[in-house]
Amino acid sequence: METKYFLEFNTRSPPIAATQEFFKTLYCTMAFVDLEDHGTLALTAAVVVLTTIALILGSKRIHRITKSRAARQKIDELAANNKEPNEAPTVSSLFVHPVKSLRAVSVPSAALDELGLKGDRRLMIVRPCPSTASATTDEKTATHRFVTQRQFPGLTSIEASLPSTTTETNNMTIITLKSSAVPGSQVNIDVSEETLKAHKQRYRAGIWDDVVTVVDVGDDAASFVKNVLLAVDECGQEPFSGFENIRVVSIVPDVTVRKTPEEYIPPEAWTVAGSIPNVALTDGFPILVACEASLNELNRRLQQKGKPPIPMSRFRPNIVIRNPGGRPFEEDQWKAIKIGDNTILHMVKGCPRCKQSCTDQLTGERFEEPIETLADFRALGKNKEDVYFAQNAVFHGGSGSGCQIKVGDTVSVLSYGDPVWDLDPVQAE
Secondary structure, three states, X not given: OOOEEEOOOOOOOOOOHHHHHHHHHHHHHHOEEEOOOHHHHHHHHHHHHHHHHHHHHHHHHHHHHHHHHHHXXXXXXXXXXXXXXXXXXXXXXXXXXXXXOOEOEEOOEEEEEOOEEOXXXXXXXXXXXXXXXXXXXXXXXXXXXXXXXXXXHHHHHEEEOOOEEOHHHOOOEEEEEEEOOOOOOEEEEEOOHHHXXXXXXXXXXXXXXXXXXXEXXXXXXXXXXXXHHHHOOOOOOOOOOXXXXXXXXXXXXXXXXXXXXXXXXXXXXXXXXXXOXXXXXXXXXXXXXXXXXXXXXXXXXXHXXXXXXXXXXXXXXXXXXXXXXXXXXXXXXXXXXXXXXXXXXXXXXXXXXXXXXHEOOOXXXXXXXXXXXXXHHOEOXXXXXXXXXXXXXXXXXXXXXXXXXXXXXXXXXXXXXXXXXXXXXXXXX
């Protein structure tokens, strides 16, 4: 008796394009298989699957997948067997930045996804590049360039709410912008996935060396930001001309793809498919971790000079850790940490600091410190002008989806290693 077996698949579900192509090929060649023996069918299919995957993905990708799996297992074992000391470090603060370079939002807890803390730096402000760049269709050429407090310290006056979905907004997901510089004025931005995907105006935005696809969220948001900057009469280091056409943009779900710098990512942080993890609109990595003991040491040095202490907000971290009795800057040697029950982060590189760290995050006023004092003892990169505070981090297995962290969570250091600084001199913007 002849039996036919139909092989079904969903081409949208494989995590990498090569796997998707494999399934397409397999479907075309084995859509119907006429075999009497179920066992022979299973064995034949398995051989075809493994052989085709190896041919398509190549030995390099297979090696990455197996290497990543072995590395993750080692960290998982450390996490499972870890015993907390009597005075373990804890999470003391959490911050989300809904719009890049606008004011941070302190939160008691945060859900995580593959891009970092949910809602962190998913929108940003951009300005057009010269018309010659805007006219090209080359996907690697930016049509717009990111705008930050480095050019406009007055951006600190703008508060951006966390994304909120309520019946009052017809179940749209809204971020609200408001500023003390324009009292009584505010603007709502619909960041619902279907709305963002429906927007037609898209740009190629440059963030440092990366170029990513973003969507314009509308004239109202752009006008609001421009009016705030005009109200505070703040042009930073740039003339306002050239910035009059600033726009507010967002990542596009399933469209915007931006990878973390591969040279810093350990195998434990690769995805199960052996890919480098993604990042949103941060300066390069999904998470920034800072420690109170390090800030205390910096403030001690500032006060020795007769200068006032500074708050942690100057460094715009996501996670702040309190370690009773901990040494200043011991986080430089942390390689893997566990937060709460199931969140594991890999500390990959120190964070270089720029003039944005010298900007008061409430007033927009800019000072010489803390860069001058950090230069006394934290000039650690190849370029001795590069100074460091806090650590960039990535997720174990390339994603934090399904995890949640909260203030008060215990932090366990799972492994230690040598500090890592930038391989090349840090760019200025």
